[in-house]
Amino acid sequence: MIRLEQIHRDFEVGDQIVHALNDINLDIAHGEYLSVMGPSGSGKSTLLNIIGILDHATSGRYFLNEQNVTDMDELAESRARNRHIGFVFQSFHLVPRLTAAQNIELPLVLAGIAPALRRQKVQQVLESLSLADRAHHTPDQLSGGQRQRVAIARATITEPSVLLADEPTGNLDQKSGSEVIVTLEALNQRGITLIVVTHDKNIADRSLRSLQMVDGRVVSDRHGR
């Protein structure tokens, strides 16, 4: 469902050109569980941003669900992001003035879904992530693990086909980290395509497919545990 063909991403820094991604070719099937590893600066986040249509490749072609993303205009891009993609960030990125429930319903609000339907969906997601009693707490009243679970809830509320997680456990202790990973894997079990960027060897080992990146290139692509 995700196909990258000869993707390059260059950044101009002063009069120097940084090749953050260098000829990436990648096929990711529906329901896969993929981890991306590599040293700092190898282009992991850049790759994730391009898959999430937050960033644009300098050259190359990107198909999402057989649709050529490279040809989309801004409106189509944001609609695709809203419908098909869920993001989970290292630093949670919850809106501090909104409650957990309000944070979770944001994508539905942006999509223009009626409040009644929203409430129902949010309630479901909260329960499935055992966050129901935290619905009306603001982010500063939640623990790190809870915050990340709220972020996951928000990312999955629109029932996207792909979930992109950039170092989701980077800001968490061991225990909360594994809770978050279990949550993500449970979602993968239910059919969502999961891509996790991580520095943690243990997490990479649990995934069914693992990419290794160095200097903007994919140096190894291991299938199976």
Next chain:
Amino acid sequence: MIASDIIAYAWQSLSRHRGRSLLMLIAMGISVASVMLLTALGEGARRYVHDEFASLGTNLIIVLPGRNETTGAGLNAMPGVTPRDLTLDDARALARHSAITRIAPLNVGAVEASWQNRKREITLLGSTHDLLKLRHWKLAAGQFLPDMEWERTTPVCVIGKKIRDEIFGPHAALGQWLRLGQNRYRVIGIMASEGRTIGLDVEETVIIPVASAQSLLNTPSLFRILIETSSRGAMPSVIEFATAVIRERHYGEEDVTVITQDAVLQTFDRILSTLTYAVGGIAAISLVVAGILIMNVMLVAVSQRTAEIGLLKALGASRQQILRLILTEAMLMSLVGATAGFVIGIFGSWGIRLAFPELQVYPPFWAILTSLLVALVTGLLFSLLPAGKAAGLDPVRALQGR
């Protein structure tokens, strides 16, 4: 995104920064309120003058001696004397027109009045029976000048309230003999105080028959002839008639100016309206300053919320939606501010009305509408830049807070 969600979102981010939002509200409120109050004052002054003129009489035509080709008629008409006097006979000749309901020849002068050992200089008016009704004046006691032949000199007078107080004091004035110059006149009436009008304080005048005034002031000439017509529509024909009659009587020389009350009123109206516009416009500069403040604060808000905007984009908000969110925030701000200003303006003018009941201080409808509109438009215009900036943010960088 549905409208109520946009507004709720904007409202939430405004109420999170209560202090700053309040300050913006105050700025917008002051501007709108000051535009409204100042135009209300200007409009009140205009209405006041308007009413004063209306109280001078309706359908009024004024004939005055002299005509100047450059100065023309209007406010600058100087006290004219002419080689050929404007006389009582002229006035009577004018009275022939069927559309004229009342006509009052007028003489004015300064004369010393005395009774027993009290003395005082007064403004003397020489006129006829019709003057009272023509000027919509009221009597406090007694009666006005008798309805008699204009040429007859009769030793009677009608006095203003202030004259009565200062010369007669506690004594009954009616029936007393008041000395004016060399002659004595019996007081037959006292004017009510509401006759106070522009340019002439009836409280300080003594009115005697026109022929008596002419002999007292030693002049055959009239100061003015006041004419009241039966209808507004009859005025042009009466003006034409008056000009023609006087020209004929003065051997072909057109040496009078015929003006209408309306013409003078319109001049005042124009001056005061221009003033109102000017004052409102000057006050509206503060709306621009308030707009600049809104722009500044919205810019700050956008830069403080860079990460949040990045997140919204990651969650699928389009450029359009971000633009709309920030614009709504600013518009909401100016709408609430303008409404506050509107309320202050309404209460403020109510307060002024309480303090100065004679001034009809109501903010004119156009001023309310324009100040509210200008407030909203400024809010919109000045938030275009911050909103555009927010919409144009690169999501990847924004998420990193850059």
Next chain:
Amino acid sequence: MLAKDFIRLTGSAIISHKLRSFLTMLGIAVGISAVVILTSIGEGVHRFILSEFTQFGTTLIKVSPGKTQTMGMSIGAFGTERPLSIDDAEALKRLSFAKSVVGIIQGNAEVEGNRRTRRTTVFGTGHDFPNAFSMPLQRGQFLPDDDPLAPRALAVVGSKVKAELFGDSNPIGRRIRIGGDRYRVVGIMASKGQVLGFDLDDTVYIPLARGLEMFNRVGLMEIDLLYHEGVPEDRVVSGIRRLLVTRHGREDFTITTQRQMLDVMGSILDIITFAVAAIGAISLLVGGIGIVTIMTIAVSERTAEIGLIRALGARQAQILSLFLGEAVVLSAFGGIAGLIGGFGIAQLLHLLIPALPVHTPWTYVLLAEATAIAIGLAAGVIPARRAARLDPVEALRDE
């Protein structure tokens, strides 16, 4: 803290937020320039009107018949039983301090000359008129110093009347008819233009006694007396009063000095200028609120920085002065920009509309700048105190 370091610290805070600082200054600048433009126009009009009046000299005194005055006009000028006469004017001439004395009657008549006619203002007056009112002649002479009671039938025409009746030809020596009587033109007045809406060029001047006769009057409308400079005004006024009271047996006239008129005029104009400036100052107030807002934001943004400085040993007073300094710099620079902008726009207005007199009063300008700085101080106080009172531990935690 050294002054240099103080300036560097406040300066860097302002420069690090260029757009924000610019907009804050812009708010103040718009306010200040509104005030400057409005006072410039107000002061310009003020000076213009005063110069229109003072062109007649400040040692001019007007005597009008009757004691009652309405709207600056003497009712007695319309008529009175005890008029001012030519003899009164002659008597005033004999006062030691009188430099020139002219009686005036003003009316309106038809002037006929060169087979054309025109209705104009007619002044009946005397030989000294050009002296008393500093109105020079363009050509020829003014009315001669004839016997005031039996003057010759000579006339002087205003430049407009001359142009309308005679075009380019020379009217001096020609005969004209004024109100039906024949006069000989002896002079042309220099053009004076309009004074307060009254066209001084659309006039003819004839001897006073002939004017009275033409208009069938016994009394003058006013007598104007120009006194020698250096004589105290009080002495002049009391001298005139004493003389006229002796002649009339009582005080049935009004003496108005040019200085009184100027004072009244000046104070009215001052009030108008002040009112207009006050309306303009509303913008300044709103600009001040802008400073409060931005400084409040700055304090809350820099909470951690404040905590750090405090941890490094800054005293409350230093924090206070840093933030106050920032507010004052913003308002002072905004004020200066507003001054320059306001002055420029005022001058531009004058260029575009030459009829609009403009004068930027420097005391007002300094006052405006002082106001701007004061607004900066006042607006800075609340946020700066908030910054100074921050608990350093709390502030540091705010990262």
